Each structure stands twice: as structure tokens, then as C-alpha cells.
Amino acid sequence: MKKNHIILNDNEIDISKSDPNSSLLDWIRLEKQLHGTKEGCAEGDCGACSILLSPVNGGKLRPANSCLLKLGQVVGSSVYTVEGLGSKKLPSPIQNTLTKYGGSQCGFCTPGFVIAITSLLNHKEKPTEMDIHDALAGNLCRCTGYRSIVEAIKKIDGDIHLPECSKWSKCMNSKSETASFFYPVSVEEAYELSYKNDNTFYLSGGTDLNLIEISPSIKPNYILLNRIPSLNTIYEKNNEIHIGASVTLEDTLPYFEKFFPPFAEIIRRFGSSQIRSQATIAGNLCTASPIGDTAPSLMALGASVEIFSNKKFKYLAVEDLFTDYRKTVLNPNDIITSIIIPLPENEKFYYAWKVSKRHDQDISTTSIGALVNINKNKVIQSCRICFGGLSSTPLRNRKLEDTLIGKDINFAMDEAERVTKKTIKPLSDLRGSSDYRADLAVGLVKRLLLSLSNQKLNLEVTRVQ
Ligand SMILES: Cc1cc2nc3c(=O)[nH]c(=O)nc-3n(C[C@H](O)[C@H](O)[C@H](O)COP(=O)(O)OP(=O)(O)OC[C@H]3O[C@@H](n4cnc5c(N)ncnc54)[C@H](O)[C@@H]3O)c2cc1C
Ligand code: FES
Ligand code: FES
Missing domain, CATH: 3.30.390.50 (CO dehydrogenase flavoprotein, C-terminal domain)
Known part of the structure; x- marks a missing residue:
């Protein structure tokens, strides 16, 4: 097997000597010295750190907040920073148009906007006004004003299509002085890792877990769930929608738009495109937040979760999952493997x-x-x-x-x-x-x-x- 690597702006980079526990943002800025990607809030709110990331199963690049990703989470993926999209000598049509039509002033937020707009136009050739606003929801600009950015987007002329990416390549477990990362490929393997090791944390999108301060006295063992193929499927069967635990919110949208339009609207307003491209429903349920956005809709629809517990699968109604503030009935090693939503009768x-x-x-x-x-x-x-x-x-x-x-x-x-x-x-x-x-x-x-x-x-x- 090759050494652990990332394809960064089309170049394969060996990361076996880098700290997998550093944020992707720090790695990009401090180790790779690519300073176009900015740090604003470091909490997923401002979009200054946006990059494009290939989906686990390959396909079109999606935007993500590099401040919310650990380097160890994205081993084997393709990442584009703003430097990979255009340069001073050869700016991309998006960079040119933002400059020409006053879509940038101080410029601090602009690389993040360039990433978000690239992703939008790479997915949709002719975005509607609503598509544009949705795509920019995760990017904060304090000085230009959104009107000129939105108007500039409408004037962009040129080919924005980026090549589709391959699926993430296999990788070896990685560790540093502060954390270890495990990449199981089956639910059984993930469960076993959690059972046998101390201080284990299942990691899905990391949009919640990576914000939580883990005491420096603990050396976390992260067990990544999104490389388990069976957790990455979404399908309709017997009048039910089965959503694998690692399917991102963005990938649930076409199903929700077709079967539960009001739920799709909740998901469209969930965080930002950068958040939705990583976050999962399973992660949202496991946080057991009383204000989590998916639980009320799932409970109303009579949804249930499939749980791998004690080496076998069991089923539980979502309404029976929560016991108290941020607490669930799940045992520490239990894994939510899928969410099952019955289709409502006509x-x-x-x-x-x-x-x-x-x-x-x-x-x-x-x-x-x-x-x-x-x-x-x-x-x-x-x-x-x-x-x-x-x-x-x-x-x-x-x-x-x-x-x-x-x-x-x-x-x-x-x-x-x-x-x-x-x-x-x-x-x-x-x-x-x-x-x-x-x-x-x-x-x-x-x-x-x-x-x-x-x-x-x-x-x-x-x-x-
Ligand atoms: C900027 C920002 C905006 C946000 N906006 C919203 C919003 O609008 N609405 C909202 O509800 N939330 C929001 N969140 C919170 C967060 O994005 C969600 O809770 C998200 O769904 C978490 O999913 P994840 O895959 O990233 O979970 P992770 O962070 O990977 O995991 C969360 C917890 O669940 C556990 N876990 C994950 N998957 C499994 C599994 N399959 N089995 C067992 N345990 C598991 C993890 O160990 C961890 O304890 C926001 C967060 C940020 C940073
Ligand atoms: S630095 Fe603000 S979203 Fe990452
Ligand atoms: S151009 Fe200054 S913050 Fe957007």
C-alpha cells in the first residue's frame, strides 16, 4: 500500500510525517504555506477557510470548512485550495469577474467566496437566485456587501467545470503524539476497535465533534465511519428510505426533495453548503441536542434507526433515542448504521x-x-x-x-x-x-x-x- 497521501491542487503529497490531528487548515497554511485559505472564526461560521474536497465515493468536488476537518480525516482525498483554481497571472473566470464587478474589497473573504462559487457553478451551469444565496450562506463578507457579489456571479462567463474525482484511496491507520486515527471498512471492525481501545470517538463529518475541546490528558482514538461502504448508501425499498449513517446531508437532499419537500427545506437551511457536505443525520442524532434540526422531522415521520450493538443489529424509533439533555440510550460502543424513514401514505x-x-x-x-x-x-x-x-x-x-x-x-x-x-x-x-x-x-x-x-x-x- 502507498504511503498516506492527499492530492492537493492536483499534486500527490505524502502526509505520513504530518500530524493527522492538526486541522486541515493549519496543514494548508503552516505546512504547505498556501496562505490564500484564511482563518476567520475557526468554528465553521465564516467560510474564510473554505476548500474543495472530493466526496468519499468520488464525484464532483464539494466545499468544506478546512478549520473543521482534521488532516487524518481526509487521507486519500483530493483537496483544492484557491491557489489550485487560479493565479495572479492566470486568474479563473470567477476571480476575474469578482474583481471587475466590485465583488471584493479588502479581499479577506474572497478566496472562500471563490471556492463557494466554483462549487456552485461546477454543480449547476445556470443557478437561480435562490441557488446563489444558498451557496453563499456559509461565507461571511464584512465589507463588500452581498449584492455586488451576487450580481458579479450572474456575469461570470467561462468554463467552470472541474474534473470529477476518484473515490478516496485506501490508507493506513495514522497516529501522532496527540491522537490516533483508525479507518475501518466494516461496521464489525469499527465496533471491535471501539470495544478494544480506550478513549475512542466515532467520527462522521466531525462538524460537531471537532469543535469539542478534548482534555489534553486524553489521547483520543478516532474511528472514522465514512469509509465503511455499507454506511454510504441511500436507497428506497418497501416504501421506506434507508439512509446510511455516513451519507452526508447534501446527498440526502435529492431524496428529501422527492419524498419529503418540507424536510428538504429544513436540510437546505442546515448550516451551510460547507457544513452539509460533511455533516450526517446520524451525527446530528448522536449529539442529542434538543435543538438539533433533524430529530423533530424524523420523529414526526415515524423514523427509526438501525444500531449495531453487542455485535448485532437492532432497531429503535428515533423518538425513543433521547433520554436527557445531550444523552441517548446508546451504549459507548454502539454505532448508528442507518436511518429508516417510512414514506407517508398519500x-x-x-x-x-x-x-x-x-x-x-x-x-x-x-x-x-x-x-x-x-x-x-x-x-x-x-x-x-x-x-x-x-x-x-x-x-x-x-x-x-x-x-x-x-x-x-x-x-x-x-x-x-x-x-x-x-x-x-x-x-x-x-x-x-x-x-x-x-x-x-x-x-x-x-x-x-x-x-x-x-x-x-x-x-x-x-x-x-
Ligand atoms: C457552523 C455550524 C453550523 C451548524 N448548523 C447546524 C444546524 O443548522 N442544525 C443542526 O441541527 N446542527 C447544526 N450544526 C451542528 C452539526 O453540524 C450537526 O450536529 C451535524 O449533523 C453533526 O454531524 P457530523 O456527521 O458532523 O457528526 P460528528 O461531529 O462526526 O459526530 C457527532 C457525535 O456523534 C457521534 N457519532 C457520529 N456518527 C455516529 C454513528 N454513526 N454512530 C454512533 N455515534 C456517532 C460522534 O462520536 C460524536 O459524538 C452546525 C455546526 C456548525 C459547526
Ligand atoms: S475559519 Fe471560519 S469557517 Fe473556518
Ligand atoms: S471583501 Fe472584505 S470581508 Fe469581504
Whole structure:
């Protein structure tokens, strides 16, 4: 087997002597001395550190935040920094157009924008206004103003297509003084590694785990899950969608757009394109955050998870996964291997909304996922109504459901408001006070009833059309 390497800007680089525990950003800037990639927030929020990364199974490059990736995570991949896309002597059409039409002032953010725009145009030749705004949601510019950047993008003329990449090559386990990285290729192997070693951490996209400070007294053993082929598949079977635990949010989008459009809208507003290209649903569920964006929608749809535990597979409803604030029923070595979502029957209405402080690149303050069946007389026959941000765990509100079953949707508003208020104990934090969240919950329930009574009502106020 070859030494561990990365293809950086089309050159194969031996990384067997580099620290796999350093961030990809530090490796690019400090070791490779490529200073186009910038460090702004170091938390995935500003996009200054954006690079293009090949997907594990190969294909079109995706944007990623290099500050959130460990070097050991991307062994065997292809990475492009802004230097690989154009130079002073030979700028890319994107760099030329941003310069010509005032899309850059101080220039600190510009390499990150060039990466995000390259990815957008490499995937879509003629992006809509909405595509452009979605693609830029993870890039912060403090001085130019987005209008001139968006207008410049519309004027870009030239071939932006980059060659498709091969799948990541095989690699050897790597270690440094501060951490070890293991690359299992089967679920059984991953479980065994976790069982036999101390201080193990399963690593999927790393968009949550890589932000957590691990005590320097611990030498973490990272077990990477995204090279296990069986975890990288997504398919429809027997009226269910099966999503492998390592499938990125970006790769779930075509399925959600087809089968659960409101869920697709939640995913489109999940972090940024850079985050969605790495983050997974399994990782989101395992953080057990009460404001995690996927749990309320999955619970409403009656989704379950497949878990590899004690050397065998078992199944659990997502609503039974959470026990307390950031705690799940999973044992330390358990692996979520897939998420299974049943397709709702035709007569059921599914809605999901997220309320956050900003429209883009922000986790929910409060969210709702609801699946409701009403008869032709507008009487609710069955429903599942689930919330994020209203208690220490994602919450299925069975009392509200029991209240609504048998009610005419046009006369249920007052009772729904009363029961919603009575049955929730929202948390207070920087995103919102308990009272504010309670008001949001009532507003979301009202929106649900209004939407059920008139499916053509457009209550969306912020989306770029
Ligand atoms: C800038 C930014 C924006 C964000 N925006 C949002 C947002 O809008 N909405 C939102 O909900 N979250 C958001 N997040 C949080 C984060 O991106 C999500 O929670 C994401 O889904 C985590 O997935 P991951 O694959 O990166 O998990 P990782 O970071 O790899 O793992 C998270 C945890 O899950 C464990 N784990 C991962 N996979 C498995 C598995 N298969 N089996 C067992 N354990 C596993 C890991 O050991 C770790 O404890 C954001 C984060 C950042 C940095
Ligand atoms: S430095 Fe801000 S997203 Fe990475
Ligand atoms: S050009 Fe200065 S921050 Fe964007």
C-alpha cells in the first residue's frame, strides 16, 4: 500500500510525517504555506477557510470548512485550495469577474467566496437566485456587501467545470503524539476497535465533534465511519428510505426533495453548503441536542434507526433515542448504521418548519415536524407533532396530539394553544427565553392548523424567490 497521501491542487503529497490531528487548515497554511485559505472564526461560521474536497465515493468536488476537518480525516482525498483554481497571472473566470464587478474589497473573504462559487457553478451551469444565496450562506463578507457579489456571479462567463474525482484511496491507520486515527471498512471492525481501545470517538463529518475541546490528558482514538461502504448508501425499498449513517446531508437532499419537500427545506437551511457536505443525520442524532434540526422531522415521520450493538443489529424509533439533555440510550460502543424513514401514505400531510435567529447558517431556536391525517370533513384522524427547543430533548407532544384527534381543524385553534402552553417547559438560552420559545411553539401550531385548513396558504416570509 502507498504511503498516506492527499492530492492537493492536483499534486500527490505524502502526509505520513504530518500530524493527522492538526486541522486541515493549519496543514494548508503552516505546512504547505498556501496562505490564500484564511482563518476567520475557526468554528465553521465564516467560510474564510473554505476548500474543495472530493466526496468519499468520488464525484464532483464539494466545499468544506478546512478549520473543521482534521488532516487524518481526509487521507486519500483530493483537496483544492484557491491557489489550485487560479493565479495572479492566470486568474479563473470567477476571480476575474469578482474583481471587475466590485465583488471584493479588502479581499479577506474572497478566496472562500471563490471556492463557494466554483462549487456552485461546477454543480449547476445556470443557478437561480435562490441557488446563489444558498451557496453563499456559509461565507461571511464584512465589507463588500452581498449584492455586488451576487450580481458579479450572474456575469461570470467561462468554463467552470472541474474534473470529477476518484473515490478516496485506501490508507493506513495514522497516529501522532496527540491522537490516533483508525479507518475501518466494516461496521464489525469499527465496533471491535471501539470495544478494544480506550478513549475512542466515532467520527462522521466531525462538524460537531471537532469543535469539542478534548482534555489534553486524553489521547483520543478516532474511528472514522465514512469509509465503511455499507454506511454510504441511500436507497428506497418497501416504501421506506434507508439512509446510511455516513451519507452526508447534501446527498440526502435529492431524496428529501422527492419524498419529503418540507424536510428538504429544513436540510437546505442546515448550516451551510460547507457544513452539509460533511455533516450526517446520524451525527446530528448522536449529539442529542434538543435543538438539533433533524430529530423533530424524523420523529414526526415515524423514523427509526438501525444500531449495531453487542455485535448485532437492532432497531429503535428515533423518538425513543433521547433520554436527557445531550444523552441517548446508546451504549459507548454502539454505532448508528442507518436511518429508516417510512414514506407517508398519500392522505397524510407533512409539515416541518424551523425558526432561527438568522435564516441561513443557524441552528433552530424552536422547530416543529408534524404528520397529520384529516378526513374529508376536515376532522383530524391521527397526528404526530414533534418539537425541537422546547425541553431538554426533542419532544413528541402526545397530549397535544390526543387533544387534536377528533377535532375539526377550523375550530381547534384555542384548544391547541391552551394545551401547547400547558404541556411544554422550554429552555432559556442565548437563542431565546423560555417565554419566547413558548410563543414560537404556539405560533407554529397555529401555522400548522392554518396550513391544514388551506393548503395553498403561503405563510413563508423570508425565502428568496
Ligand atoms: C457552523 C455550524 C453550523 C451548524 N448548523 C447546524 C444546524 O443548522 N442544525 C443542526 O441541527 N446542527 C447544526 N450544526 C451542528 C452539526 O453540524 C450537526 O450536529 C451535524 O449533523 C453533526 O454531524 P457530523 O456527521 O458532523 O457528526 P460528528 O461531529 O462526526 O459526530 C457527532 C457525535 O456523534 C457521534 N457519532 C457520529 N456518527 C455516529 C454513528 N454513526 N454512530 C454512533 N455515534 C456517532 C460522534 O462520536 C460524536 O459524538 C452546525 C455546526 C456548525 C459547526
Ligand atoms: S475559519 Fe471560519 S469557517 Fe473556518
Ligand atoms: S471583501 Fe472584505 S470581508 Fe469581504
